[in-house]
Amino acid sequence: MDHLLTEDQKMVRDTIREFAADQIAPGAADRDEKEEYPAEILKKLGELGFMGVNTPERYGGAGMDMVSYFLVVDEISRADASAGVVISVNNSLICYPLEKFATEQQKQKWLIPAASGKMLGAFCLTEPDAGSDAANLKTTARRDGDDYVINGTKSFTTNGQNADFYILLASTDKAATTKGITAFLVPRDLEGVQPGKKEKKMGIRGSDCCPVVYDNVRVPVENRLGEEGNGFKIAMTALDSGRVGIAAQALGVAQAALDAAKAYAKERVQFGRPISSFQAIQFKLADMEMLVNASRMLIYLAATKKDHGARFTTEAAMAKLFASDMVMKVTQEALQIHGGVGYTKEYPVERFLRDAKVTEIYEGTSEIQRFVIARSILKD
Numbered sequence: 001m002d003h004l005l006t007e008d009q010k011m012v013r014d015t016i017r018e019f020a021a022d023q024i025a026p027g028a029a030d031r032d033e034k035e036e037y038p039a040e041i042l043k044k045l046g047e048l049g050f051m052g053v054n055t056p057e058r059y060g061g062a063g064m065d066m067v068s069y070f071l072v073v074d075e076i077s078r079a080d081a082s083a084g085v086v087i088s089v090n091n092s093l094i095c096y097p098l099e100k101f102a103t104e105q106q107k108q109k110w111l112i113p114a115a116s117g118k119m120l121g122a123f124c125l126t127e128p129d130a131g132s133d134a135a136n137l138k139t140t141a142r143r144d145g146d147d148y149v150i151n152g153t154k155s156f157t158t159n160g161q162n163a164d165f166y167i168l169l170a171s172t173d174k175a176a177t178t179k180g181i182t183a184f185l186v187p188r189d190l191e192g193v194q195p196g197k198k199e200k201k202m203g204i205r206g207s208d209c210c211p212v213v214y215d216n217v218r219v220p221v222e223n224r225l226g227e228e229g230n231g232f233k234i235a236m237t238a239l240d241s242g243r244v245g246i247a248a249q250a251l252g253v254a255q256a257a258l259d260a261a262k263a264y265a266k267e268r269v270q271f272g273r274p275i276s277s278f279q280a281i282q283f284k285l286a287d288m289e290m291l292v293n294a295s296r297m298l299i300y301l302a303a304t305k306k307d308h309g310a311r312f313t314t315e316a317a318m319a320k321l322f323a324s325d326m327v328m329k330v331t332q333e334a335l336q337i338h339g340g341v342g343y344t345k346e347y348p349v350e351r352f353l354r355d356a357k358v359t360e361i362y363e364g365t366s367e368i369q370r371f372v373i374a375r376s377i378l379k380d
């Protein structure tokens with residue numbers, strides 16, 4: 001897609017591609033095996049400005065556009081999808097809503113450290129009974145003088161154990177449903193905040209994901225993000241950007257699987273010739289190349305729409321839906337091309353397949369993306 005990119009975008013892509021190949025990819029299999037969080041890598045990514053790619057420079061970020069952001073997540077995920085999701089969450093679900101909805105004082109306190117890699121954020125929306133039905137929150141925030149008192153349990157919080165603070169969504173008025181949800185900034189070390197045990201996951205095993213219990217957690221009113229009752233919109237706005245990030249994560253994993261399949265097909269000899277000379281394999285590779293590129297274009301569409309300042313909810317949903325579907329197909333075919341060795345941990349394709357699956361689930365399942373797209377095209 002070089003001809004669609006500006007010189008700046010190409011430079012960002014080449015920088016992160018080189019960094020990812022040198023410093024992220026080599027340890028990815030080991031971190032997956034040990035379920036090890038890529039702390040050192042994230043520190044370096046922060047220093048390079050990749051924790052707040054879109055955040056303006058005056059707020060600690062790199063001040064780059066959304067296309068650059070998707071290229072960054074794509075290249076990082078191509079090397080290690082676990083590092084990819086940490087970057088995506090901090091950029092999309094933390095820095096983006098802070099930039100859009102925080103007060104100047106909050107930006108100074110939370111956005112600058114988050115975008116410059118000095119603090120890591122996590123996004124606490126999902127609960128045991130509020131997954132796709134994200135508005136059905138049982139976590140409550142009760143106003144008490146100049147504080148709110150928060151009680152509840154969040155589940156599947158990416159970065160839950162490693163984050164310095166959370167953007168937490170809680171119900172301040174149950175009867176008002178979506179208009180009764182409010183967002184808060186909650187430091188992880190506050191009394192009553194208890195991150196739980198790390199989930200043992202099928203894929204992206206290097207990223208941490210855990211429940212977080214809030215037991216009578218007292219936060220001052222100044223930690224409220226946006227107005228009371230505006231939290232659901234803040235969460236949905238953040239998720240628009242998040243879905244582009246996850247689409248880019250899926251794209252990176254798919255590109256890695258395709259690269260591995262091409263290389264293996266050229267080197268593996270059966271019936272006296274490389275398997276890449278058989279049409280059965282060529283057709284698989286052709287389909288994979290086409291799907292990867294189609295996905296890249298849909299992500300580009302969503303990212304450029306955001307860069308033009310337009311609402312990109314539907315395009316983000318399409319980009320994520322297509323990319324997560326695509327990465328499942330591409331990683332399965334990559335494994336099939338590898339045959340028996342693909343099923344072992346000697347080769348990376350089984351990890352790619354395991355890493356791929358979650359992209360159909362988090363930041364809105366594929367079913368939710370279809371719902372978002374259908375609703376938008378039928379509303380007129």
Ligand code: CAA
Pocket residue numbers: 085089123125126131132133134135156157158178232233236237239240313362363364365368371372
């Ligand atoms: N941007 C701005 N506002 C939005 C919006 C968006 N993208 N989507 C909805 N809204 C607004 C609506 O306009 C509406 O406002 P009004 O009442 O003023 O018109 C309000 O929010 C309520 O919206 P809905 O009526 O659409 O609410 P709903 O209850 O029908 O839910 C839904 C819609 C799309 C199903 C939503 O619940 C959803 O996206 N569910 C999936 C949840 C999800 O993605 N969870 C991911 C968890 S985070 C995660 O996975 C991170 C991680 O760890 C990696």
